[in-house]
Amino acid sequence: MIVQPVLIVAAALFSLGIYGILVRRNAVMVLLSIELILNSVNINFVLFDAMLSDTMMGGQIFSIFIITIAAAEVGIGLAIVLMLFRNRQTANINEFDLMKW
Amino acid sequence: MEILSNGLGLSAVVFLPIISALLILFIPKPYESVIKGVALLSSVVTFILSILVLLEFDFSKASQLQLGSKATWIESINANYEIGIDGISLPLLVLSTFISVLAIIYSLEHLPEPKSPKGFLALILVLETGMNGTFVALDLILFFVFFEIVLLPMYFMIGIWGDKTIRSVSGLKKEIETRLYASIKFFVFTLFGSAFMLLGFLGLYYRGNKTFSIPELIEIGSTGAFTGTFATLVFAVLFLGFAVKVPMWPLHTWLPDAHTAAPTVGSVLLAAILLKLGSYGFIRIAIPILPEQAKAWAPAIAILSAIGIIYGSLACLAQTDLKRLIAFSSVGHMGFVMLGIASLTSVGINAAIIGMVAHGVITGLLFFLTGSMSHTYHTRDMGRLGGNMKLLPKTGALLGFTAMASLGLPGLAGFWGEFMALLGAYNPLQGLNIVIFRSSMVAGAIGTVLTAGYLLWMLQRVNLGEPADEWKDKELHDADNYELAAWIPLVILTVLIGIFPKLIFGATNDAVVDLIFKAFGG
């Protein structure tokens, strides 16, 4: 298998994720986009693992860790969104501008 | 790190505060939070830099001047920008940056009237530059400049933010505002001393191969080049300059007034760092450059220190003003420091340095506490206070702890300075009059009892008992988070130095032993 197309697709997935984060209004959608980014990283890790035929299998192990952390992140993220929704009656992240000057 | 070892690090420690102070001047007044942020940030960065310097410092060569640099400054008189630190100045430098951070943290929320964070914080930062600079300067002119830079901010701090009550002063016909009187007294007194000191520096310059460099002068001095009437005179004027700053009896009278009048942070910095400039001057300049004269003057210094210890403690017993009491206690504590220095032994001078650090930490904290209390109660009269433990439990508990530390409780920082100074004074340098030193030591030991006496009496009057009726319905605020953030580090430091004095001795011992060896031989 030639690696370059896969790498490009991974990069594309990453930038699509970025696009989602920047454009989406709904906080849940933003979280979805973050999953895309994490996934693109996973693809890269597994690909490099296969490419370098690493004896310690670092790539695969790291992607497993990333999946785990991603699960934790989603849990916390959704909990926060839930909290915000409960307090503000909306999941629109533009409404959350407490950081305003 | 290269950037630290070539002198840039030290220079940054010295000049970063004053640069930030200038920066603060350009921030318009309404942006208080920005001003505060910049001040805090710069002091914290300075502190971190000093910690980096500490880490970079090679403790196995603590007796050598390190991390310094030398650059031409005023060529015509051969005055150079020469800086560096060794084991003696290192603890004091770190103490200075540390206390400055705490002072600024405290000032974030507790500005004295008239509130003007811009001027006040800028002055603290200028002060910090002066203090740090004095500890790293290795050139007499540079030392003098930094030594004097300190005066101005303190003068303004007392004069503008000080105590506004009107008081009568003996010898003056008119009644005068406390802050006015105190600030002028402070300024004139110190300037008086340092003017003579400058004369001494010039004398050394002309006799000592036309150099202002302290290391070079030490080399010259240790070969016995300065002798006779000339040396006696030079030591006398240096003594005058440093003794005023310490302050030694009977040149101490500016101190109680300045402390009483100064705003909280002002008195903290005054007690914690400024007083140390004088005793540091003795260790860094007067003794190594003029060892023979130091030997001749040592008994006199010892006697004056002993008088200072007893006198300061007795004066404390007569005070009714809380801050004035603490101020007089400084006279006593600095007496121990000077007694250690006068012994001219490695034990005594080590004791003096740890005593300086401990006094900085403990009395700094005491002034924080009493300042905050006088702010809360709007009075410093101990006759009206009482039951502080009930009214302000946190402040009261800390006051109790600090008083214990201040009376030299073993296991806390203050102990080492006192005990080791007495140890040094019992066996002073060979050739010194042993009777004088041993009587001074006994006087010092009696002073510890008197110290315990006035501090416990103060605690009894202020902290214990039932609160007076006038406070019953008042809403009094106990220490808030800013205050605690400024105080707790000092408490921790007090305990740490107390149970592990190697924190200080580890840096100073080699340097002091080397200093004594160079000055007085084996």
Place this chain on the structure above:
Amino acid sequence: MNLLAESKLSYGDGGVFAEYAWILVVLPFISALIITFFGKKLPYKGAEIALATIGSIFFYSSALLYKHITEGIVNEFFIVVGNIGTFDIEFGWVVDGLSIMMYFVVGTVALLVFIYATNYMKGEVRYTFFFTSLTLFAGSMLVLVSSPTLIQILIGWELVGVCSYLLIGHYWETKDNSSAAMKAFITNKIADIGLMIGIIILALNTGTLRISEILYQSTHDYEDIKNVAFVAGVLLFIGAMGKSAQFPLHVWLPDAMAGPTPVSALMHAATMVTAGVYLLARMFPFYEAMAHEALDIVMLFGVITLITAGLIAVVQDDLKKVLAYSTVSQLGYMVAAIGSGAYTASLFHLWTHAFFKALLFLGAGSVIHAVHTNSMLEMGGLRKYMPRTFITFIIGTVALAGLPPFAGFFSKDEILASLNHEGETTFLVISIIGAFVTAFYMTRAVALTFLGEYRGHGHPHESDKMMTVPLMFLAVFAIGAGWVNIPGVYTGFTTWVTTRANKINEYHPESFDYTALFSGLIAGLLGIGLGYFVYQLQGSADKGDKLIKVEPIWTVLENKYYLDHFYFKYLINPTKLTIANAVDRINTNFLDRIINSFGLAASFLGQIVYNNFDQKGIDKFLNASSTSTDSFGGKVKLLQTGKTQQYLMLFLAGVVTISLLILFII
């Protein structure tokens, strides 16, 4: 080190047990911290942590004692905490017979007192803080007794002083209590001058702060230390006089009864006040080898103390004060014993006294808890209401009076025997009179408190189990603690405490000294008999007092030999008022006046400077320079929209730009 190597040949090194003995010292401090910060939130307000701590200390010290009895441990450990000049400042811990005995005493008495205090202090102010201080005290005491260096002794010495200050002044709302606390601290501080200078002299003439090294030098006839031995010995003893309340520095101890009773039991009877005796015992080889003359002074003061304090105890109406003076008197016995060269006898009395005096104090506490007064005149007849307290108190009394087979009998007898052996007939006679006085005042106390009719108000009742059970345990010790050292039968205690790095040369009786034994016993019985006759058979305290009232001695005793009066009139008040005020006046009227006349001119100049640099002037300049910053900031602040996505976008744009810069330009 040579001396340790020497001793290791004959004794065990204690293995892991000794190596980890530092836990004993460190644990209380850690738990004191924990109690301070979390105590109030816990279900038992921090008492449980204090109890757990002291329980572990008790078990550890018991284990150490067991190991010491079976194999004999002598070992010491050092940690360098600083170097100053040529001195190493070291902390550490020493594990030998003497210190293990002290660990055990502290652990046992403290455990029982802590249990007692959980109930006694219930509902009192600052309950949590009380346990903090008590735990801190246990730690400080262990610092003191575990000390292998003089500097650590000094540290422990003053730390127990501070804990004593905190605990005596526990009820600081009243001025009397805080004054008592202050008095204790200052008196001790005065004595500490002696200790401090003594340590300085010893350190400078031996070049070390390690006790074992100093003792080694003194037993091996080093010249430097020999020259100063007498002075140093006396100075150290002055230190001990303060802590162990020897005449004339004993005045703080009776006042210290202002603290809660458990405190009196633990600190002012069993442990802290024995610190002076401990110091003398620790330095005993030094005294024995070099400072024999100093020992005579020690003995003299001990004997003076034991009789003078005993006599004052006779006239006290406050139950706790009777016990306090009794403690002073018993400390006099211990000090006198050390002075006569009877090392073991002194420590043996320390050991038994710790248990029975703690018992008596806790018993008194139980009584006071029930009747809410300290005055014996308002007690009486409590035998009926408080049977358990009564029985245990009687056991304590008998042990103190020195009747066989109770603990006090054996230890007091050994002290008398050694005085007899030394040929100090005068002192022996005084000590026997002291024994008589002891028995008399204790009988008086029992008669006034427990016998006769109840004279107070309300209905007293027996105390809670948490209070009586510790009493019973202590009663067991008060009976049995003496059996560990019976001449001719079993002398284990002698072996325990003489098992240490430096050899102890002392007289030790092989069998009972019957002269001393019987005279002491008869004195005790006489005292009890007389006390019973005077106070029980006469029916009331007034009548009894009248019977033995001999003017003007009685008045002198009631005024405690006018010592306090003397101190206040001629020492404290002149210093505090006259001299201090004079100094202050010198300061303001003389020194300042000189300065001010100089300053007058300067003041004029200063006015001008001040006016020109007044606040307004400065601010105007500052403001002018900063308006430009203001407008800039006004624009920059628009960037702060609070919208996360915009921030992120800007951030990413920055990332991309910087990456491009790095990739293509740099």
Place this chain on the structure above:
Amino acid sequence: MEIYEIVTYFVLLLLLSTALRVVTTTNVIHAAVSLVFTLALTATLFLLLSAEFVALVLILVYIGAVIVLFLFGIMITRAPLGKNAELDNDKNKKAGAILAFAIFLLFSFILISGFSGEITIDQASSTQLLGEILLTRFVFPFEIVSFVLLAALIGGITLARKDDALINEDQI
């Protein structure tokens, strides 16, 4: 061109299109379902790379658990189901697209200039080896990750739990 490669390219293409749909669709449910497809295709890609364990974990954890969570999240936050023009922030669209594209170019450039070549896939199963390594060499990170999960669990509960006051408010 072998069948293997054809399959790979096909998967990649599908992957791209579904991912694009995740971020462009105006229907929240569609977005979530597209993400399922994206992940499933990623798993397929992993299988092709003979990383079957990771593939299975991806399916189990992501598609099994995470997506369900998302759906719950969508429901609980009452996101409007069906088409919804409000879903995107139109102001950000242009800038976001440019930025995303720039990042894409940047990454592609770095990756392509950095890596090239061909992979030969050995067909042997790697799961056993993976397990051994995970529980020996990487056991410490493994434990730490489990702690992170625990912390996330507790944190999630604490955050999402309803306070009493709020419950009362709801009842009113």
